[in-house]
Amino acid sequence: MIRNLTLPWWAWILMGLCLCGFVALVVITVRRNRGMKRSLFAAPYTLWMILFTVLPVLLIAYYAFTDANGAFTLDNFRNFWDSNYESNKVILEVMGEDGAAYVTRGTVNVDTLVYSLWMAFQCTLICLILGYPAALFMADRHMKLGSTLVVLFIIPMWMNFLLRTIAWMSLLEDSGLINSFLKALGFNGVQLMYNSGAVLLGMVYNFLPFMVFPIYTVLNKMDYRLSEAAADLGCNGWQTLYKVTMPLSVPGVISGITMVFMPSVTTFFIPRVLGGGNTMMFGDLIESKFLTEGNWNVGSALSLIMMVLILISLSILRKADPNGEGGGIA
């Protein structure tokens, strides 16, 4: 179980190569643009990215394809498919032939992933349904309230998301604010927390701004004369919205969907706080692999699978916004 961070020789070489590559990149770009050294400005960020994005991903890949002793293995991915893979081996070892009756395929990991994707899908959909009209309203030139609304949307984001989530707890609890109010009015209390509905609420609440702002930015930049022209040519308000505004806002919508879907799939902590740990999302599962079970290898394999899934969904989205007009996140 003892895990020290001594890496195999090739990992050090890989890291060395990364650093050399970085230096080379900087030297080449500086040489090419001898006159203006603007590209040098990108150097700090590139270094940052290599240290904190590229290297960690390489480490995750390393752990995902090795066992506790550092030897190459694909068992971690078998573990994803069959969450009982390890324990079944132990059972057969301890009980011999009698153990066969106790061996079943564990579906925990796959179930949790499917559940996370389903939750993320619902969260994104709700954010879109709530966020699009909000963005439309905020971007409306005739609306004096628009800029106030923008500020109101931003202010809660000044607070850490953990605190905001815990604050929801004191609202939703059985002995919380909402239920105390209902009981004071003579109603029966309602169970608002400890279920997936509460988790979804927490996710929508936390991620809604990521949907609203990209759409708002696109709508705000849109040439309003286009909708005036549409009105001149006989479109009513709904037709303008549906034939002019909406198609023009697609890049913002794509960007918003991406920015909500990604953190939604990887959500953790919210299910534990608002869902009372009754349901696990994929992020919680990965966390428990690392922190509770101390199984970095399976944890890394699960992370890698999730990263690949996110990459696939990003590339699908990219097809819908090939020019990256909505901020180019996709």
Added chain:
Amino acid sequence: MKKLLALVLALALLLPVCASAEEVVNVFNWEDYIDESVLEMFEQETGIKVNYMNFTTNEDMIVQIDANPGAFDLCFPSDYIIERMIANGQAAEINFDNIPNFNQVMPSLLNPAYDPDNKYSVPYMWGTVGILYNKTMIPEPEQSWHILWDEQYQNNVFMLDSIRDSMGITLKYLGYSMNTREVPELMEARDKLIEQKKSGVVKAYQVDETKDKMVAGEAALALMWSGDALYAIDLNDDLDYFVPIEGSNIWVDGMVIPATAKNKENAEKLIDFLCRPEIAQMNCDYIRYSSPNVGAIELMGEEYTENATINPSQDVIDRCEFFNDIPAAMQAVYNSLWNEVKNAK
């Protein structure tokens, strides 16, 4: 004048260097598990700086110690983890010459099964696992683990999100040992826990949040450690605690110096300090677990000895069982069974 200024500046630059050379001790303890003013007193008395860090469960702690060798000088694992650390060579032998206050430790807790020669650990706190309940919601609770499965208490039970504890009491309820390695028994416990979850009595699986929620009257029943229970009872008179008749877990959290510790002597000084009766009393008053410190118990007097939660009677202790460490392979079975419970809908 300029020279003087330069000298002052140079000295000012040196200061942080001196500061970094000062003595430190890196302490890794459970959340809410010390009266932090004790640490300040220790710093003032000895000049050793305490870096204080927290963990939530034993499993989290051991993972951190493995991953960061040398980062911790003193940790507070439970009995079965102490057993594992000793077996894996992760615990350093303590030099008891540096701990004169060791003579304050209750004789019954010396040379325990998890550390037979008492070379690696000093008891810090001990307690039981039981049920905290709300008297206004349940005036006369059934003194059995069955109450946690009673469907009359829909949505009214907090379980511990801690593998050994939740599996352990279920095994006890089924009449097995908490330390069983028999797969059929473990599977029966898993099925029992899934049945409990599906019947809708479980409100949440959590650890540190439970005590405050019980104080707020959020649920009728909670599986809980005796100290957390007492903390909650102190804040809300409607709460009470009992250890079910089938028996339960009795545990000791000890002070252990990891083998990789860099400041072993400072850690020993801190252990000795924490074994001082007055200091042990302060911690006991704050944490509300049972103290292993004879001197501290004397100082606390009747209020302590007459409280059944903190000072359980001998027949309760006799019904309880210590956890033994389970081998790594068996942990994989425990883990996957527990994950199936968590995943059940």
